[in-house]
Amino acid sequence: MAGDKQADGGHADGTVGKALDVLDMVASHGQPVRFSDLLDTAPYPKATLYRFLQTLTNQGMLAYDSDRGTYTMGMRLVRLAHAAWAQSSLAPIARPYITDLARQTGETVHLAQMDQGQVLYVDKCNAAKPVEMFSQAGKVGPAYCTGVGKAMLAFMSDSAMEAAFARQSFHRFTEQTLDTPDRLRAELVAIRARGYGFDREEHEPGIICCAAPILTRTGRVLGALSVTSTTARTSLEALEAEAGQVMACAARIAAEAENWRFPEQG
CATH class of the missing domain: 3.30.450.40 (GAF domain)
Incomplete structure (x- = not known):
């Protein structure tokens, strides 16, 4: 996971750190991943994980396939990755x-x-x-x-x-x-x-x-x-x-x- 965890299960970098953790989780699978698979390893409650996934999807950082029920990295991340590669x-x-x-x-x-x-x-x-x-x-x-x-x-x-x-x-x-x-x-x-x-x-x-x-x-x-x-x-x-x-x-x-x-x- 990205960042350091606090003893109470929180994240030293707050909400942003948790959101980045969820991005890392999706990326680590290397293929489209279902919510249930993420929940198996996530350090967050079901409702919290779902909220982060929804926010990241709304922001284009993740993409959701409603037919298959899977999440993948979003095209906004592709644009950011190209910018980071160049800069x-x-x-x-x-x-x-x-x-x-x-x-x-x-x-x-x-x-x-x-x-x-x-x-x-x-x-x-x-x-x-x-x-x-x-x-x-x-x-x-x-x-x-x-x-x-x-x-x-x-x-x-x-x-x-x-x-x-x-x-x-x-x-x-x-x-x-x-x-x-x-x-x-x-x-x-x-x-x-x-x-x-x-x-x-x-x-x-x-x-x-x-x-x-x-x-x-x-x-x-x-x-x-x-x-x-x-x-x-x-x-x-x-x-x-x-x-x-x-x-x-x-x-x-x-x-x-x-x-x-x-x-x-x-």
Whole structure:
């Protein structure tokens, strides 16, 4: 759920926070969802949940299919998402650079930014022979076990890093997952020292990457990018040979983004 809950079951951000929670609930299903399905997991009484759904539908944030009795995300959200992509995302600036990097390396390139301690993938350029994997533009992933996530965490201020750490689940996805704060901290020190990091099959078996942060001249984290492949096609050593290109691409994106106004990361 978005935001922090109060002990009495309320929401620290009041009515707006609850409404956003309901939007998150509908979005998390990934398909049209019935009221009864939402009620099963909602922290709100039936009447309260129904009221929020009605208001969000009236405002165009949700759409209701009366024939099927289901809710989906509304077209107003689509318009807002396009505006956010253009105004707050690195994607419009970075697209030509990550396209060139994908062409040069022959591998998939991801572009990501940090959102409330989690990784938000904002763009992706597929390799000549794409590989099916979790990361797609618009998806949210864990920061502690992805290359782009660790690259961003490593260069955050101490306070931003601690806030992000508090939002990590440290669930063990694979045998390689860094599943404790201490293991992750040690990894971040190494990433900061060399300027880039890896995903060593930490989130998905067989998926590896080399990632670098996108930093302003003052060191503020704007995002990160990665060159991603599979263990069936290449190795970490081969991907590390691309680290110079990855960091150079990140620097070019940062230079062009320097005069833009992006939300503070983390």
